[in-house]
Amino acid sequence: MKKLDFIIIAVLLIAAGGLYFSGLLRPGSEGAYGVVYVDGKEVQRYDLSQNTEDTITGANGTNVIKVQDGKISVVSADCRDQICVNHLPINRENESIVCLPHKVVIEIENGEDNSIDAVVQ
Amino acid sequence: MAKKTAYYGIFAALAILMGYVEAVIPMPVPIPGIKIGLSNIVVVLCMYIMGTKEAFYISIVRVIISALLFRGFVGLWYSLAGAFVSYGAMLAVHRLKDASIIGVSVTGGVFHNIGQIVVACIILGRNVVLYLIPVLIVSGVAAGFAIGLVSKYCLSYIQKKRE
Numbered sequence: 311m312k313k314l315d316f317i318i319i320a321v322l323l324i325a326a327g328g329l330y331f332s333g334l335l336r337p338g339s340e341g342a343y344g345v346v347y348v349d350g351k352e353v354q355r356y357d358l359s360q361n362t363e364d365t366i367t368g369a370n371g372t373n374v375i376k377v378q379d380g381k382i383s384v385v386s387a388d389c390r391d392q393i394c395v396n397h398l399p400i401n402r403e404n405e406s407i408v409c410l411p412h413k414v415v416i417e418i419e420n421g422e423d424n425s426i427d428a429v430v431q
Numbered sequence: 432m433a434k435k436t437a438y439y440g441i442f443a444a445l446a447i448l449m450g451y452v453e454a455v456i457p458m459p460v461p462i463p464g465i466k467i468g469l470s471n472i473v474v475v476l477c478m479y480i481m482g483t484k485e486a487f488y489i490s491i492v493r494v495i496i497s498a499l500l501f502r503g504f505v506g507l508w509y510s511l512a513g514a515f516v517s518y519g520a521m522l523a524v525h526r527l528k529d530a531s532i533i534g535v536s537v538t539g540g541v542f543h544n545i546g547q548i549v550v551a552c553i554i555l556g557r558n559v560v561l562y563l564i565p566v567l568i569v570s571g572v573a574a575g576f577a578i579g580l581v582s583k584y585c586l587s588y589i590q591k592k593r594e
Contacts, residue, residue: 311531311533311534312529312530312531312534313529314524314527314529314530314531314534315530315531315533315534315537318524318530318534318537318538319534319537319572319576322537322538322541322568322571322572323568323569323572325568326564326565326566326568326569326572327565329564329565329568330565337562347555347556347557349555349556350555350556350557351556391506393463397463404562405562406559406560406562408463408551408555408559408560410506410509410551410554410555411506413554413555413556415555415557415559417557417559
């Protein structure tokens with residue numbers, strides 16, 4: 311190993327630490343809603359305090375979504391990689407579950423932001 | 432020329448095989464994008480044994496054939512982006528005299544992840560996977576370091592055999 315190797319590794323790790331501790335890219339406080347987007351557009355909004363199960367139609371298939379104990383997760387999907395199904399349930403802002411093949415994104419939002427969004431749109 | 436063609440075939444086949452082996456190994460973490468990057472051993476070695484241009488061809492051929500064989504075309508843009516960004520970053524480090532094959536491999540691991548995240552954000556139309564960047568940088572450094580070590584020992588062995 312040469313000197314520059316150590317510098318490269320150090321710089322990358324410091325960048326990762328900096329991004330994490332800046333708080334921008336870190337899970338935030340608990341949110342009130344689980345919002346489902348398909349192809350960048352909001353299609354469904356779930357109140358995390360109410361347990362439900364629902365099927366979302368994505369770009370190339372469907373995802374079954376479950377809300378339980380204030381958290382939202384994907385219980386099954388007919389995609390190939392199953393990354394969304396393996397993802398742990400989420401309930402904090404900045405967290406998300408993504409199903410790339412179906413272009414489905416589940417995000418956590420807080421109630422207060424909605425009115426601002428509505429006015430802007 | 433014939434010798435070079437044979438090398439291309441061997442390297443491309445190895446890279447595709449490594450990709451398959453990796454797809455079979457389940458990753459024990461529920462975070463998408465974390466992986467070892469076994470096929471990068473071949474790309475990095477190719478950079479040092481055949482040359483940088485040749486490594487680029489191997490890398491692109493590997494991504495396209497792997498998509499055809501195992502993953503399907505949904506993941507092609509995603510994989511291509513990872514391969515392009517990773518190759519570009521590795522090429523830059525490779526040019527520097529003070530960096531070894533380990534530095535090249537670490538850079539490749541990290542930038543592969545970053546390239547994929549950027550494309551994922553574009554495909555999904557939302558900036559949601561950005562929160563994975565710190566985690567994927569750290570996992571990219573760790574995986575790249577391991578791959579770099581393996582590549583380093585392979586390289587010194589191959590160079591001894593060739594003399």
